[in-house]
Amino acid sequence: MIEYLIGIAFCLSSALTVLILLLPSQYDPATKDKPSVQILVLGDIGRSPRMQYHALSIAKHGGEVVIIGYKESDPHPDVVSNPKITIIPLRPHPAILQTSNKLLFTIYGPLKVLFQIAYLWKCLAYTAPPSRWLLVQNPPSIPTLAVASISCFLRQTRLVIDWHNFGYSILALKLGQNHPLVKLSIWYEKTFCKSTSAHLCVTDAMGLVLKNDFALQAPILPLHDRPASHFHPITNPQERNEFLNGFPETESVRSSLAAGTLRVLVSSTSWTPDEDFSILIDALVQYSELAAAQPELPEILAVITGKGPQKKMYLEKIAALEVAGQLQKVTVRTAWLTVPDYARLLASASLGVSLHTSSSGVDLPMKVVDMFGAGLPVVGWNRFEAWSELVTEGVNGLGFGSATELTERLIELFGDDKKLETLRVGAQKESTRRWDDEWDPIVGKLLGLT
Known part of the structure; x- marks a missing residue:
């Protein structure tokens, strides 16, 4: 019995030692005059205009920006050319895991999530330098919110979620409102959005849902989308x-x-x-x-x-x-x-x-x-x-x-x-x-x- 307990203690201490050695470095706020910001887009950066506008605004005011996301199409030229903005591309998941079949989706979906978890963790915790803030686009929520929350906890980074919509409501379009995965998604989204410093949302109506249904304690700040400078009328x-x-x-x-x-x-x-x-x-x-x-x-x-x-x-x-x-x-x-x-x-x-x-x-x-x-x-x-x-x-x-x-x-x-x-x-x-x-x-x- 004593040998058994010693063995368990040895395994736990070994695991803790490995975890400590693998902990990502933390952000030192004294290293920069202006705060650095990571922006996470679990989607195509080029088709995420709002997140690109965030990056350009941060850089405009002197902040250092790292955008993490897929590079399926060309980002905005000003994003690419700005010396204060760095892009870390995510590796796409294997094509075989993409399907529109409901039955296959329940099988391939978890495999796709596991792949994304591993690569997201690598990018957030090790590839990207430590930052003061992490701004996350939501949706997609799975696995973004969980991985971002853990990474921010370990790196002492302040997490901000930019709510464009709700992940569970989009999943319900594919599986139906009463599907078990949709109910799990609702629980997941409401749970992992609580460890944040603030929330941004695209409408006042969404802000009310976050306040009343999600019972969030952090500030909820409606930020309506507005056009960037390259969109302007041609009056002639x-x-x-x-x-x-x-x-x-x-x-x-x-x-x-x-x-x-x-x-x-x-x-x-x-x-x-x-x-x-x-x-x-x-x-x-x-x-x-x-x-x-x-x-x-x-x-x-x-x-x-x-x-x-x-x-x-x-x-x-x-x-x-x-x-x-x-x-x-x-x-x-x-x-x-x-x-x-x-x-x-x-x-x-x-x-x-x-x-x-x-x-x-x-x-x-x-x-x-x-x-x-x-x-x-x-x-x-x-x-x-x-x-x-x-x-x-x-x-x-x-x-x-x-x-x-x-x-x-x-x-x-x-x-x-x-x-x-x-x-x-x-x-x-x-x-x-x-x-x-x-x-x-x-x-x-x-x-x-x-």
């Missing part, structure tokens, strides 16, 4: 026309563009289940049918930007509709653009469309913020609580709740240039509200930079 019609005439996706419709019988519609999508793209397709089919009988209605060039898992499926559906002659008055093109070209496209288009349906009801689509930054009026899905925090109906945009309502909005605005111009004026006014104006008094003050 000639400049807009020059860009569109040189835009490759307009080649087949330039005669209509020159004649003034074409309107350019832009929608940016991640091609995921929380954006039902079939709504826009059905609306364009309905519009084409009505425009064929009403010559005063202009043709539409619909430019769809973005990447995502459902893109191929929808492109095949669009191709079938074109072959069937159901899109005679509509041309659909897809594009993946650089940040400057995307900004110019928004500023040159006639109307923006948002299909974001919100899994939680309290998040908002960043794409609408970018559209307003470019002075582009918007029509968007408005059947969720936080919509009114972003769009003022009839002033800078209009809402819809079905494909038929979207068709009505397109006819209303493209059939009456005065109504469309009224919304454009409202969007241009909204464009004056900028990221720095929102960020400096909230996050800048929190981090000790302003």
Whole structure:
């Protein structure tokens, strides 16, 4: 019995010794005049504009920034060129672990999480230098929040979560609200978000959920998305026309563009289940049918930007509709653009469309913020609580709740240039509200930079 107890004590002491030896170094606040910040994005850095804006703002005020995330697309040029910003790329998980099958997801999901835990820990605890702050994008929550919490505890780093949405509400889209993994995700998210210094969130409505349902003690600071400086209106019609005439996706419709019988519609999508793209397709089919009988209605060039898992499926559906002659008055093109070209496209288009349906009801689509930054009026899905925090109906945009309502909005605005111009004026006014104006008094003050 004594030998057994000695053996257990030896194993425990050996494990403790190894743990101490493997502890990551801690941040020494006396080493730098300005605080250093790690930014964790368990996603594509290039498609995480808000986190890139955080990095640029921190660097602008003299802070050192390390961004940890996937490099699937090019980050903002200013992020790449800034000497105060360093990017540590995450290694992608094996492709075999990616699936849309519900049964396989329950098997591959945990394996994917284990892979991410190991690589996240390596990057956060050892590859990245110690920092005063760690700013984490949420979602995804698993395994980000747990790994970040432990790393911050060991390194004496202050953790801040930037809530874009809730991880469990997105998981529920795939598995259903009553699935055991969804219930586990709710518990996980509510548990591992408590060891923080502060919380940022994209809407006031989300802040109320965090306060009332999550019972958080740390400060909850709503930080509404605002456009960066590269999104700005183009008020000169000639400049807009020059860009569109040189835009490759307009080649087949330039005669209509020159004649003034074409309107350019832009929608940016991640091609995921929380954006039902079939709504826009059905609306364009309905519009084409009505425009064929009403010559005063202009043709539409619909430019769809973005990447995502459902893109191929929808492109095949669009191709079938074109072959069937159901899109005679509509041309659909897809594009993946650089940040400057995307900004110019928004500023040159006639109307923006948002299909974001919100899994939680309290998040908002960043794409609408970018559209307003470019002075582009918007029509968007408005059947969720936080919509009114972003769009003022009839002033800078209009809402819809079905494909038929979207068709009505397109006819209303493209059939009456005065109504469309009224919304454009409202969007241009909204464009004056900028990221720095929102960020400096909230996050800048929190981090000790302003």
